[in-house]
Amino acid sequence: MDNGSTVQLFDYDVFNANLDQLDTNSKTLINTINLYSYAMAERDSHFKDALLESDVLLPDGVSIVIASKILANKKIKKIAGADLHKFLLTKLNNEGGKCFYLGSSETTLKKIIERISKEYPSVKVGVYSPPFSSQFNATENADIINAINSFKPDVLFIGMTAPKQEKWAYMHKDQIDAKIIGSVGAVFDFYAGTVKRPSSLWIDLGLEWMGRLVKEPKRLWKRYLYYGPIFFYILFKEKLKRSLKIDGAL
Known part of the structure; x- marks a missing residue:
């Protein structure tokens, strides 16, 4: 990754700059990393490859800031x-410019189009709601890529949840005719208003994860209450290993 300055955390080069420093003139694959995606990638080598091969990996979580x-x-x-x-x-x-939304339902995509037309009237929008399946077959992938490339967006937003969206983007990056490919997951629902994002108070306090957990406990409890302790165990284990290495060198 050479898109702005980075900080190395575990095996990853994590973006450490302002978004206006992004290179948006060449094809750029942008993913995010948080405690959930980190823990999942440790168990899924394909997912880890997708994150490692990101051109930009954004620190999307207070856990990454702490790390x-x-x-x-x-x-x-x-x-x-x-x-x-x-x-x-x-x-x-x-x-x-033009953007394309890949993911979610027709209803959610319609709400996104309606909101963009009001807030960003100069943006042309294309959308595609893919089949709800764990993996697309060859025909489905061809239809998706054809829909994107026929529209020729400047930016492709992918919202299919992790790790599906990152794997798909990584696998098909070279076939996609778009400068920016961004895996943004829950943003589709947040922007459409089908799921309410926690207020700025939660976000500013670094507690957005708690706000989301309160709103969707059945779906998100494992992400934060199971993978959270796993992440911090790995984090402090890594810190201890580095400290012992430094002490041993003295």
Whole structure:
């Protein structure tokens, strides 16, 4: 990854700059990393490859911010998928660009189109609601790629949840005719209003994860209450290993 400055956390080069420093003139695959995706990638090598091969890997979670401070002694700013989404829409609106939404239901996509027409009237929007399946077959993939490339978007937003969206983007990046490919997951529902994002108070306090857990406990409990302790166990284990290595060298 050479798109702006980065900080190395575990095996990953995590973005550590402002979004306006992104190179948006060449094909760029943007993913996010948080405690859930990190823990999942440790058990799924294909997912890990997809994250490692990101051109930009955004620190989407207070856990990653904490890890940066503990392991690299660097203060980084959390950048959520919603932040990337807003930044790119603003840029496209200023330039009269085009974006394409891949994922979610027809109803959600319709709400996204309606909202963009009001907030970003200069942006042209294309959408595609793929089949709800764990993996697309060859025909389905061909139909999806054809729909995207026929529209020729400047930005492709993918919202199919992790790790499906990252794997798909990684596998098909070279076939996609778009400059920016961003896996933004829950942003589709947040922007459409079908799922309410926690308020700015939760976000500013670094507790957005708690706000989401309160709203969707059945879906998200495992992400935070199971994978959370696993992540911090790995984090402090890595910190201890590094400390022992330094002490042994003295």
